[in-house]
Amino acid sequence: MATPLSPRTRTLTVIAQDPSVLRPDGNILTARVEVPAERLAPGPWGHRVHVIDYDASTGRLYRPRTDAADRDPYEHVRDASRLLDDPCFHAQNCYAVAMSTLARFERALGRRVSWGFSGHQLKVAPHAFLDANAFYSRRDEALMFGWFHSDTGPVYACLSHDVVAHETTHAVLDGLRERYTDPSSPDQAAFHEGFADVVALLSVFAMPEVVAVALGARPGPRRDVLPRSALTPDALRRSALLGLAEQMGRQLQNVRGAALRRSALLEPDRRLYRAPEYLEPHRRGELLVAAMMNAFVQVWAARLEALREIQRGCLDRERVVQEGADVADRLLTTAIRALDYAPPVDLQFGDYLRGLLAADREDQPDDRRYLCRDALERTFRAYGIDPAAETSAAGRRSWLLRPGGVDVEGTHFASMQHEPDEVFRFVWQNRELLELSDDAYTRVLSVRPCTRVAGDGFVLHETVAEYVQILDLQPDELRSLGIRRPAGMPDDLSVTLYGGGVLVFDEYGRLKLHVSKSVRDAEEQSVRLAYLAAHGGLRGPGARRFSALHRRRNLARIERPAERW
Amino acid sequence: MTASTKPGKLAVRAYQVGFGDCLLLSFAYPDRERHVLVDFGSSGLPENAGAGLIKRVANDIADRCHGKLDAVVVSHRHLDHLSGFATSNNPKRPAPGDVIRSLRPAVVVQPWTEDPDAATDATKPTAILHRKLAFVAGLGAMQGFAESLLRELHLLRRTMGKRLADQLAFVGEQNLKNLPAVQNLMTMAQDTQAYVHFGSRSGLESVLPGVKVRVLGPPTVEQSDEIRRERDTDENEFWHLLGADGRAVATRGHGTFRRAASWPAGTVPRHARWFKRRLAAVRSDALLELVRALDEAMNNTSVILLFEAGGKKFLFPGDAQIENWAYALSRPDVCQQLRDVLLYKVGHHGSLNATPKSLWALFRNRSPSPRPGRLQTILSTKAGKHGSSQNKTEVPRKPLVHELQSQSDLFTTQSLSAKTLYRDFEFEL
Numbered sequence: 005m006a007t008p009l010s011p012r013t014r015t016l017t018v019i020a021q022d023p024s025v026l027r028p029d030g031n032i033l034t035a036r037v038e039v040p041a042e043r044l045a046p047g048p049w050g051h052r053v054h055v056i057d058y059d060a061s062t063g064r065l066y067r068p069r070t071d072a073a074d075r076d077p078y079e080h081v082r083d084a085s086r087l088l089d090d091p092c093f094h095a096q097n098c099y100a101v102a103m104s105t106l107a108r109f110e111r112a113l114g115r116r117v118s119w120g121f122s123g124h125q126l127k128v129a130p131h132a133f134l135d136a137n138a139f140y141s142r143r144d145e146a147l148m149f150g151w152f153h154s155d156t157g158p159v160y161a162c163l164s165h166d167v168v169a170h171e172t173t174h175a176v177l178d179g180l181r182e183r184y185t186d187p188s189s190p191d192q193a194a195f196h197e198g199f200a201d202v203v204a205l206l207s208v209f210a211m212p213e214v215v216a217v218a219l220g221a222r223p224g225p226r227r228d229v230l231p232r233s234a235l236t237p238d239a240l241r242r243s244a245l246l247g248l249a250e251q252m253g254r255q256l257q258n259v260r261g262a263a264l265r266r267s268a269l270l271e272p273d274r275r276l277y278r279a280p281e282y283l284e285p286h287r288r289g290e291l292l293v294a295a296m297m298n299a300f301v302q303v304w305a306a307r308l309e310a311l312r313e314i315q316r317g318c319l320d321r322e323r324v325v326q327e328g329a330d331v332a333d334r335l336l337t338t339a340i341r342a343l344d345y346a347p348p349v350d351l352q353f354g355d356y357l358r359g360l361l362a363a364d365r366e367d368q369p370d371d372r373r374y375l376c377r378d379a380l381e382r383t384f385r386a387y388g389i390d391p392a393a394e395t396s397a398a399g400r401r402s403w404l405l406r407p408g409g410v411d412v413e414g415t416h417f418a419s420m421q422h423e424p425d426e427v428f429r430f431v432w433q434n435r436e437l438l439e440l441s442d443d444a445y446t447r448v449l450s451v452r453p454c455t456r457v458a459g460d461g462f463v464l465h466e467t468v469a470e471y472v473q474i475l476d477l478q479p480d481e482l483r484s485l486g487i488r489r490p491a492g493m494p495d496d497l498s499v500t501l502y503g504g505g506v507l508v509f510d511e512y513g514r515l516k517l518h519v520s521k522s523v524r525d526a527e528e529q530s531v532r533l534a535y536l537a538a539h540g541g542l543r544g545p546g547a548r549r550f551s552a553l554h555r556r557r558n559l560a561r562i563e564r565p566a567e568r569w
Numbered sequence: 570m571t572a573s574t575k576p577g578k579l580a581v582r583a584y585q586v587g588f589g590d591c592l593l594l595s596f597a598y599p600d601r602e603r604h605v606l607v608d609f610g611s612s613g614l615p616e617n618a619g620a621g622l623i624k625r626v627a628n629d630i631a632d633r634c635h636g637k638l639d640a641v642v643v644s645h646r647h648l649d650h651l652s653g654f655a656t657s658n659n660p661k662r663p664a665p666g667d668v669i670r671s672l673r674p675a676v677v678v679q680p681w682t683e684d685p686d687a688a689t690d691a692t693k694p695t696a697i698l699h700r701k702l703a704f705v706a707g708l709g710a711m712q713g714f715a716e717s718l719l720r721e722l723h724l725l726r727r728t729m730g731k732r733l734a735d736q737l738a739f740v741g742e743q744n745l746k747n748l749p750a751v752q753n754l755m756t757m758a759q760d761t762q763a764y765v766h767f768g769s770r771s772g773l774e775s776v777l778p779g780v781k782v783r784v785l786g787p788p789t790v791e792q793s794d795e796i797r798r799e800r801d802t803d804e805n806e807f808w809h810l811l812g813a814d815g816r817a818v819a820t821r822g823h824g825t826f827r828r829a830a831s832w833p834a835g836t837v838p839r840h841a842r843w844f845k846r847r848l849a850a851v852r853s854d855a856l857l858e859l860v861r862a863l864d865e866a867m868n869n870t871s872v873i874l875l876f877e878a879g880g881k882k883f884l885f886p887g888d889a890q891i892e893n894w895a896y897a898l899s900r901p902d903v904c905q906q907l908r909d910v911l912l913y914k915v916g917h918h919g920s921l922n923a924t925p926k927s928l929w930a931l932f933r934n935r936s937p938s939p940r941p942g943r944l945q946t947i948l949s950t951k952a953g954k955h956g957s958s959q960n961k962t963e964v965p966r967k968p969l970v971h972e973l974q975s976q977s978d979l980f981t982t983q984s985l986s987a988k989t990l991y992r993d994f995e996f997e998l
């Protein structure tokens with residue numbers, strides 16, 4: 005299909021998952037992804053993504069193709085070596101996956117999404133260095149992918165769909181929620197990692213080509229049908245989740261971790277969420293992935309139950325595949341939209357689950373068709389993650405739906421849709437209703453109008469604004485606020501407390517929802533400080549946080565800050 | 570036990586070797602003294618020491634033990650613990666390692682990871698042997714990586730600050746293979762080559778009668794597994810990918826995609842210049858991170874020995890860091906044994922996590938003021954070689970030194986004048 009599906013988008017050839025995932029004929033499984041149409045400069049170099057193929061280990065800067073501005077030169081290439089040995093294909097692969105991931109976020113959120121740094125163009129280095137690592141760096145405004153030799157030849161992180169989507173998700177999430185990289189709690193430390201895996205894996209499963217291969221080709225006369233016994237949640241867990249995990253390039257396990265494999269093998273157990281080994285960020289992130297991927301197979305299996313059999317006890321294989329890809333795509337939308345209903349600071353998995361349920365309710369008021377909410381709540385709870393309560397333990401309202409008594413005196417509807425100063429006026433005027441702290445520094449981080457298409461086809465206009473509150477305190481001031489001072493906290497160390505919220509306004513400019521964390525919630529702040537003190541996080545994170553995080557996963561290192569001097 | 574099979578005194582001689590360890594333990598038995606050399610190496614000589622320092626130390630060891638060593642302990646394979654064992658090919662100009670060899674030690678004690686037969690133990694199931702082999706191969710791969718790193722450093726030097734380059738070179742060189750010294754040690758023992766692990770015999774039983782020597786580290790692969798429930802990313806595999814052999818060596822102009830078009834060196838298009846600089850900086854930082862990680866992994870193969878004689882305890886942990894200590898400290902019986910340590914050789918030259926706080930908390934002989942029986946600590950180090958105070962990783966780590974100073978009788982080799990070779994400590998047993 006050489007002509008674009010619509011003038012607003014174009015399609016580009018990518019490696020569907022990674023070079024180890026093959027078509028039944030033994031060729032690398034490729035796919036065509038849709039990206040926004042734009043006039044590309046050589047790189048590819050577009051308005052949001054700029055591929056610069058510099059290798060710091062060898063000192064080489066590869067030249068980009070100059071003949072690919074508006075076509076896909078790899079559309080008909082079947083020969084694996086012509087893809088693997090051509091750095092320009094690697095560049096296209098990165099560009100297309102990064103761009104389609106960004107576009108996926110923008111489509112789900114119904115608005116433009118900025119990166120986590122002030123520039124517009126994310127730099128991508130497909131062969132940045134000789135290292136089994138890949139990461140996003142806010143400071144360098146870039147994604148960097150390593151390459152290395154293995155017994156079977158060179159391995160390139162930039163050719164793995166899930167790895168590129170994972171790193172792009174870090175960059176997007178950092179733009180949506182800049183405070184999620186702050187030291188806070190085990191959940192917040194793990195969220196970036198878990199969420200990036202969730203988006204990466206659901207993006208991969210949203211491609212029917214991959215689902216078909218993951219389910220495994222059945223040679224023989226009955227290859228077009230699948231028996232119902234192979235389509236229970238448990239069977240799908242083994243065939244699709246584990247099946248794909250087994251086919252993924254093994255050498256990249258050091259780069260990507262084993263979240264998919266573990267989501268298939270990790271038996272639900274409510275104790276895991278509190279277990280000490282699940283305090284390590286990369287391990288804890290796997291719980292989020294396991295809950296999400298298990299919800300995926302649950303919903304998929306439930307949808308298949310309703311399908312008509314084409315033979316006795318059997319379903320059409322094609323249809324099974326398509327349903328799987330649809331469900332993955334739908335859950336991906338929900339997973340992304342949930343961010344709008346998640347507090348901007350000190351995120352707990354329970355807050356995110358509450359956001360997931362709200363996002364899904366907004367999209368599908370009636371759960372009977374997809375059964376997503378039911379499945380999400382069940383699988384998250386099965387791994388020990390319960391939805392956050394609407395009122396915190398200290399009695400603060402963290403989830404305020406359509407409150408009465410809002411003061412809109414003097415604020416202008418039109419300005420409220422994009423001007424931080426106008427929204428700040430609103431916040432200031434309603435500080436009592438919103439339960440803000442008077443003595444904290446308050447700033448509106450973003451104001452974004454959105455246009456979303458709901459499941460029933462209706463168009464929904466909303467404005468989402470985000471603010472933070474920051475309170476700098478000396479350790480001896482903590483007690484007067486009812487916050488417990490962690491043992492061993494040095495006197496000279498000032499502590500920073502964060503609070504903040506998300507305001508969702510409906511199409512008439514009325515406050516629809518306020519999701520918040522209070523900077524003065526003594527109980528939550530005490531727990532956070534105790535965690536930071538025990539994990540060496542009181543002095544703030546280092547530069548290039550993701551590089552360090554991914555390295556710890558590489559080396560399976562356990563941090564023991566309490567043993568250090 | 571008769572009087573002649575029990576030492577009455579222990580003298581510990583701590584040599585000033587700069588960044589490194591060299592300790593000579595002399596147990597006075599009624600008939601004669603018996604001498605155990607614990608480590609001998611340096612990777613950064615003291616200021617104004619003069620080039621011949623290590624040779625002078627070797628000669629002093631020979632004098633002190635009257636030409637006969639009973640045992641040599643080499644805690645681990647790092648340069649600063651074994652460079653003194655390197656031999657020369659020239660019989661007219663013997664190297665320090667030739668001097669030590671001429672002292673014909675009966676026993677050489679090393680960690681199990683040095684055992685050339687590590688993977689051929691017939692009593693172990695193959696899966697474990699395989700893991701053991703992989704672990705040892707991983708250490709080899711790390712040293713291969715250190716080599717390629719030094720080559721790459723040569724290329725990157727121009728783009729990075731001098732301090733960072735020096736750090737990289739220092740830690741990189743620490744982790745090179747040091748073949749002459751390693752080979753010398755493999756064939757030096759007159760009677761026993763002991764390769765030890767937590768809970769094993771020390772190999773010193775025959776040469777030190779009446780002294781109990783417990784091995785508290787390194788743990789074996791199986792022992793490490795006991796305190797670590799999950800393992801699905803494998804560190805050894807990671808090192809294998811990065812440095813198993815010369816293929817990983819990156820040199821300018823070579824690498825992957827030999828035939829692909831690239832810009833000639835020095836002609837970077839304007840739009841790529843900022844990013845190229847950033848990427849070079851990222852690479853330097855990553856190399857430092859990697860080389861530190863491999864340095865730690867090697868430190869964690871350190872032999873930890875607890876000597877007990879006449880009811881007094883002396884602890885020599887090499888450069889063991891928390892991951893090595895974790896197994897021993899997970900056992901209440903071992904914690905009990907560590908409570909009354911009298912002499913502690915400070916682990917890893919005083920780095921931030923080689924004297925785990927939970928270990929330090931066990932020592933009952935700590936006290937804020939001098940008193941008989943107060944804990945004696947020996948710190949063999951040289952500041953400014955390893956880590957940085959900006960990242961709170963300087964060696965020796967200041968808060969630790971402060972704690973040692975205020976809670977024990979601390980001796981640091983840095984306090985000796987340039988002309989002084991050592992300090993002696995004596996303990997009645």
Ligand SMILES: [Zn+2]
Nearest residue numbers: 174196197200
């Ligand atoms: Zn990540």
Ligand SMILES: [Zn+2]
Nearest residue numbers: 647649888917
């Ligand atoms: Zn050392």
